[in-house]
Amino acid sequence: MISDRKLEHLLICKQYDVQYKNKKTGFEDIELIHRALPEINKDKIDISTDVFGKKLNSPLIITAITGGHPLAKQINRELAIAAETEKIGLGLGSQRAGIENPELKDTYSVARENAPSTILLGNIGAPQIVGNNSEDFAQQAVDMIDADILAIHLNTLQESIQPEGDIDAKGYLNGINEITENMEVPVMVKETGTGISADDGILLEKAGIDFLDVAGAGGTSWAAVETYRAEDRYLGELFWDWGIPTAVSTAELINSVNIPIVSSGGIRNGLDAAKAIALGSDSVGIALPMLKNAFIGSNEIINFIKRFNESLKIAMFLVGASNLEELKNSNLIIKGETKEWLEERGFNTKKYTRRI
Amino acid sequence: MISDRKLEHLLICKQYDVQYKNKKTGFEDIELIHRALPEINKDKIDISTDVFGKKLNSPLIITAITGGHPLAKQINRELAIAAETEKIGLGLGSQRAGIENPELKDTYSVARENAPSTILLGNIGAPQIVGNNSEDFAQQAVDMIDADILAIHLNTLQESIQPEGDIDAKGYLNGINEITENMEVPVMVKETGTGISADDGILLEKAGIDFLDVAGAGGTSWAAVETYRAEDRYLGELFWDWGIPTAVSTAELINSVNIPIVSSGGIRNGLDAAKAIALGSDSVGIALPMLKNAFIGSNEIINFIKRFNESLKIAMFLVGASNLEELKNSNLIIKGETKEWLEERGFNTKKYTRRI
Amino acid sequence: MISDRKLEHLLICKQYDVQYKNKKTGFEDIELIHRALPEINKDKIDISTDVFGKKLNSPLIITAITGGHPLAKQINRELAIAAETEKIGLGLGSQRAGIENPELKDTYSVARENAPSTILLGNIGAPQIVGNNSEDFAQQAVDMIDADILAIHLNTLQESIQPEGDIDAKGYLNGINEITENMEVPVMVKETGTGISADDGILLEKAGIDFLDVAGAGGTSWAAVETYRAEDRYLGELFWDWGIPTAVSTAELINSVNIPIVSSGGIRNGLDAAKAIALGSDSVGIALPMLKNAFIGSNEIINFIKRFNESLKIAMFLVGASNLEELKNSNLIIKGETKEWLEERGFNTKKYTRRI
Amino acid sequence: MISDRKLEHLLICKQYDVQYKNKKTGFEDIELIHRALPEINKDKIDISTDVFGKKLNSPLIITAITGGHPLAKQINRELAIAAETEKIGLGLGSQRAGIENPELKDTYSVARENAPSTILLGNIGAPQIVGNNSEDFAQQAVDMIDADILAIHLNTLQESIQPEGDIDAKGYLNGINEITENMEVPVMVKETGTGISADDGILLEKAGIDFLDVAGAGGTSWAAVETYRAEDRYLGELFWDWGIPTAVSTAELINSVNIPIVSSGGIRNGLDAAKAIALGSDSVGIALPMLKNAFIGSNEIINFIKRFNESLKIAMFLVGASNLEELKNSNLIIKGETKEWLEERGFNTKKYTRRI
Ligand SMILES: Cc1cc2nc3c(=O)[nH]c(=O)nc-3n(C[C@H](O)[C@H](O)[C@H](O)COP(=O)(O)O)c2cc1C
Ligand SMILES: Cc1cc2nc3c(=O)[nH]c(=O)nc-3n(C[C@H](O)[C@H](O)[C@H](O)COP(=O)(O)O)c2cc1C
Ligand SMILES: Cc1cc2nc3c(=O)[nH]c(=O)nc-3n(C[C@H](O)[C@H](O)[C@H](O)COP(=O)(O)O)c2cc1C
Numbered sequence A, B, C, D: 001m002i003s004d005r006k007l008e009h010l011l012i013c014k015q016y017d018v019q020y021k022n023k024k025t026g027f028e029d030i031e032l033i034h035r036a037l038p039e040i041n042k043d044k045i046d047i048s049t050d051v052f053g054k055k056l057n058s059p060l061i062i063t064a065i066t067g068g069h070p071l072a073k074q075i076n077r078e079l080a081i082a083a084e085t086e087k088i089g090l091g092l093g094s095q096r097a098g099i100e101n102p103e104l105k106d107t108y109s110v111a112r113e114n115a116p117s118t119i120l121l122g123n124i125g126a127p128q129i130v131g132n133n134s135e136d137f138a139q140q141a142v143d144m145i146d147a148d149i150l151a152i153h154l155n156t157l158q159e160s161i162q163p164e165g166d167i168d169a170k171g172y173l174n175g176i177n178e179i180t181e182n183m184e185v186p187v188m189v190k191e192t193g194t195g196i197s198a199d200d201g202i203l204l205e206k207a208g209i210d211f212l213d214v215a216g217a218g219g220t221s222w223a224a225v226e227t228y229r230a231e232d233r234y235l236g237e238l239f240w241d242w243g244i245p246t247a248v249s250t251a252e253l254i255n256s257v258n259i260p261i262v263s264s265g266g267i268r269n270g271l272d273a274a275k276a277i278a279l280g281s282d283s284v285g286i287a288l289p290m291l292k293n294a295f296i297g298s299n300e301i302i303n304f305i306k307r308f309n310e311s312l313k314i315a316m317f318l319v320g321a322s323n324l325e326e327l328k329n330s331n332l333i334i335k336g337e338t339k340e341w342l343e344e345r346g347f348n349t350k351k352y353t354r355r356i
């Protein structure tokens, strides 16, 4: 049952360490360069952003987490209250359960009820868009929550590790292409924690998508989550650290495609976010910490968001960026393994180091 | 007595830590690059391979372990049952004991009895092919097990550390040349855990060999094994970590010779194997874990092989390779010391990073 | 109340670990190159230096620490006695408290009373020089202690973390420019522990300053100090390690501007100092260890200075430099992250390696 | 009293850890490249070498240790017996005590009595050769032990740390020049654990010396030894790790001068020695382990030398070098900090990587 699995995922993420072990996001290799003379007023820093016509108070999206179970409904309500209050984006979890089982619809629509004005992202899996009824399926997802954006997630690592996994990845690109041609809302493609390379980003851009969420390695590991569910932990442990680190994936995509990028996967505060945006992304996404706070309540999430915003502003103040556009042009340096990875892949890290 | 020594080796490898301490295989420096859009069906991934006309279900060879003692017979039977069941290759240990002492022949031929159809590799040491009767000696090894391939092992580290060692390495190349000219079965040369450099690979290719097993550093250390046997542990400990790391040796050979390469020495799962094959090797070899499982029984070995196959397939799925040929063209990056070593030696690591 | 805050700062610095945690000064990446044949007499090594017409016995400045509280008066007296005895420079802490509250003036002027002849540096914050009365304010600071140099500190990290912080950094550069045009004493700009980049150094040079104190990262962290004062430690901990490492900041400035540079921030002995001067700085500054010794008494500070001088002389002897000018031309190499940072920023580290 | 100091040095070296702490020799960054096909007979490996006309059984010199105290006499006897038996070189400690106090002569001459045929190196300090009687002084040292070679040691680190130190290093080069012009025996210059740079090596070659012993950093630290003797450990601890690592110093000199080089400072076995010789040195020197063994007796030293020889031969066997000349042309790679250091200094590390 999908519904039981959803519950298990939530509880595992609440209780166990599901994050990458030996691989980091790569942001620890990135240093924003302090400006002793910022020449701005921190109080006037503007971190608001426009996402496909809607204004967000902060370049922050709660990326897809849940739906499809009574507990998920509770979680989604808390997330929605916080997202609406703080005017940030909110992604729902995969809506397949709600589409296949109408009784579960309210576990998703609870979000729109509690977040009437902010951006909501619908969510379906790539396996669901291969074949005939895919547009209909996608439209149902959008309608269920009056979504502003439809996210299609790529999830091959988890699908490989879990016993029930959908492991036929043929036709994804074609399916995505069909959706982008037929949907009215903008279409995002997102990974779920293993990142997207420049090569795949270019294919996705050609397939017509509007928005890309890197969801790279370094934060929640879906191999890890499935390890805790598995009878035999062998495969989960072996692939626990698989994937492209978030900072690498972000830099690869920024330098290869021309659509807005959400950097996510292990982003934990406004300082990480500032680095991701200085690399060139438009916004950042956070899932796991949001879920953990949601178990406590919307106030806790709001608190987290406020701290996020404040830390983002401090980082911007310290590099003299009074808005996100200026942050995108700040100086930074890339060291260590992240530099090594990018250089080996043919990306120039020096372009970031003295832009001002 | 060779036979006693063989027993000691088996028991030491069962009980003690005989692997490299401060040197690693180098595969930890290699990252296969995740493809969010693999566009293949994992169920249809084909990991079978042809080795000199025989088909293996998996690019996996149990490399030379034992023979020449009643316990070795038991081990070889378990290995053979598993190799036949899973249709992978099986290398016998050095057959010198069986050739010099006919009573011990069945400790080797037990393998062919229990593995009538799969590939068996005979095994003799380089010291045995210097001099007059070498072709006869080699032929006896082949006949003893109806070998598909004859492996000649190079073993200078162990020979240097053990008191009884054969330390005249003059004429090896000539001896190998004579064997390759006169044997009907294909001839492999293999190291035993210290690797083969590009320079030696080129000499071996010129000497007419058909197949090369790198057996590099990072897995079983023969200096380590001999340390446990020695009265004075000084030399064994000093040379414990001597050798060319497996990933380095594999990359050097792939980029220098044109014969099929077995990558081995510290390969422990299908993820290591996927990296080795993406570097360009045709198959991989594993010894120590096979031996450890053999002490338990053929079922344990079969289990190990199944996990190996499954993890190889997952890695292939995640890089979008539906067969080994495609895996050989996957993107990977080489970092850290392995990159440093290869660059210093004049090999270009960037050629692997964006091939698709 | 400023005065209470000043006390808190002193006590926190006395009792807690307020230094950078994961970021180092970068001097650990720098090696002076031993000269087996120094060809000098260590007894004749001259470490005296001229600073704007006054002679110091050692290229050492106690950088700005305190003032504005009775305990601060006590500290400043001990520092002044030691500075006068050893004839090194002494910077006072921010004089704002003394200017705004005349009763506190003697907590600063105690320094000149006890250090009639050596160099004293006045100190005001950049926020105080924006606006109308800035020149008057600056002149009051100078007059209060008969300052030889007026230091203007940049302090955005601390201002961001502390609740009472002054976070409007607009107009700093302009304010500095006005001060430099109107003051009779030389004007220094100093950071307070997060460093100054080449880019900001160039702006400051254009604004007419005479002297630059890098006060880079790796020593006292003002985010750390404020963490201990804060109710919510979140922001302080997140930005604890923010900043440009002292060695990087020093090398960036040396290679970008033509005014004398004080290298400071984590300088702890004459060996660090020798490296900083070999990079090209004119003198070094030390705050935290001076404060810790001041709690014990001027003798302890004098002792510290003597050890500093002696260790500087030994380093100079070992590289064959008989005065600071020769030390500035000594060979050194830059390794590791410091090299990586400088190279990424476009600075050539090789120029230092074989100058003689 | 020199004599007491000599005793203290011996006892400190026996009991305490006097080696470098955070700095290593650099040989850990060097890998000899395994040759799977050595094509030589280990039994026929020749490690003998000629040093200025005398044949040594092994390229090993016990570098200068002691003299000038009854205990030193005992040590020198044991060392001499071992050196004579194994036919390796033996350096005496500084002979100043014996020259200034004739009663102590036998603490040195005991070496020649017990080592009538092998190479003995006399030893005087650079401070003793500045001034008028230097040639006479030098000749006395030679005569005292019928020295084959006269070593002049450079010792500025120790001289700086010890209270009684001779810290006028003016005129060393001139003094050395005069000695080389007037002595009949070959003249060596040696450091004592902080290494010699290319720059100083070139000066020494021009001054006419015949032989150079790098005595680099990574083994015995003279700052460490003096730390244990000092009342105030501050300076000793600060300079504990000062110096040019032995492998760096060796590579710098090999690539800059044309006289034979002894590599020493932290050499501990034949594997280190093989790396040093493959870098290009003619022989290696060992002090501290020799002293430790000498406290037990000549047999223990002989044992150590035998192990040294055997480990050197194994390394040579594994790279296929049948004599020292071939070892000098073996392939090796230089990684990590040692590579970084050499590259920054302008030396090409790649020349070593594929010479055969
Ligand atoms: C409990 C949980 C459930 C998730 N479910 C979905 C999902 O249904 N669809 C999806 O696109 N991503 C899903 N994700 C992935 C996240 O959106 C995100 O990409 C990933 O967790 C990495 O971000 P993080 O490190 O901030 O958690 C889920 C994550 C978590 C923790
Ligand atoms: C107990 C044992 C015995 C071995 N005996 C032989 C042998 O007789 N001939 C041979 O070519 N290799 C022999 N090897 C070496 C292996 O084939 C292999 O090259 C080496 O162990 C490295 O692989 P591993 O790290 O997977 O163990 C032996 C290995 C082990 C552990
Ligand atoms: C207790 C304390 C108070 C300080 N107050 C001032 C100040 O008022 N003005 C200023 O320019 N710097 C001030 N500083 C910063 C120091 O001058 C110096 O730049 C910084 O501490 C880094 O140097 P260090 O690592 O040697 O401590 C203060 C430092 C300390 C420890």
Ligand SMILES: Cc1cc2nc3c(=O)[nH]c(=O)nc-3n(C[C@H](O)[C@H](O)[C@H](O)COP(=O)(O)O)c2cc1C
Residues within 6 Å of the ligand: D009, D010, D013, D063, D064, D065, D066, D092, D093, D094, D123, D152, D153, D154, D190, D191, D192, D193, D215, D218, D219, D220, D264, D265, D266, D267, D285, D286, D287, D288, D289, D291
């Ligand atoms: C106890 C002791 C005394 C030494 N005395 C001398 C000496 O008198 N003259 C000299 O040239 N070197 C002297 N040395 C230095 C050694 O010759 C050698 O250069 C140094 O110890 C580094 O080598 P190691 O790491 O093998 O000990 C002495 C070393 C030790 C341990």
